[in-house]
Amino acid sequence: MKLTETVQTADFKSEKHVPVIHVEKADGLLKIKAIVGEEIEHPNTLEHHIAWIKVFFKPEGEKFPIEVGSYEFKAHGEGEIFTVPCVKTVVKTDKGGEVYALSYCNIHGLWENSVEA
Incomplete structure (x- = not known):
């Protein structure tokens, strides 16, 4: 089996794993936000x-x-501290394209989403 065959794109009803991607274009910049659990918290x-988002x-x-x-x-x-799986980054480009986000749940594996930018 190839690693790519283990990547999932459809969520469970009771919890979310697929990263939600938001992209804003302005002045040659792509402002990207990727979050797991936007509607239903993971x-x-x-x-x-x-564990991570790429x-x-x-x-x-x-x-x-x-x-x-x-x-x-x-x-x-740990110590009542919790990291929310939400990231923001900015990319400088004049090109359009596609933004991908890949997340990893320590129990349910790899999850992917993409949007046009």
């Missing part, structure tokens, strides 16, 4: 959590996406 405990941008006409951000979440309830 658990964030030592036993069950989103964000990629594939410019129009290019063959491969470029990794523009990699974010790890380390606080899952």
